[in-house]
Amino acid sequence: MPPNRLTDEELETLSTRLPEWTSDGTTLSREFRFADFAAAFGFMSEVAEIAESLDHHPDWSNSWNRVAVSLTTHSAGGLTLLDLALAEAMDELAGRVPGGPTPDA
Template identity: 55%
Template sequence: MSAIPLTPDQLAALPQQLPSWEILNGKLRRELRFADFVEAFGFMSQVALVAEALGHHPEWSNVWNRVVIELITHDTGCLSDLDLRLARRIDQLAAHRVA
């Protein structure tokens, strides 16, 4: 799937479209907390399936109940429509799981 870099207007709209995310060092970043490790890992498993289906994979880390996700499109070297799509899907999953 070919990625389309976000325009300056699209980048400016991100805080309104994705209020749970921040732009840090050119990447979309979100930190989530769960009840425990099992819930955090279960969430990561769900995201992994979505990411694989999109062919776009996050940079992320997990420590006990905390998951940190960073998105950037390495092929373009910037944020793209793929990052926006994956962030929206992550938000949908998180709405049902976040402690």
């Protein structure tokens, strides 16, 4: 059974809870920028471990120092608490990764 989608009330709190992320109501998106490729790839490697532990995986791409991320729960057809948990973990991790994120992230 898929996790429950976020309620309208929960969706309304996204901009406060995750100010660096944008949402269209079904997807959360953010671009992280790091000092260089090694920092960006290191971030992705650490996020991969978190994603595995949550059994919830991002749609993402990497171009040199940038990591573009989209989160949604496909089985639920929208955003769930899993997406919030992964977004919050990514934000916390980005602040600890050497070389990132840069101020224009």
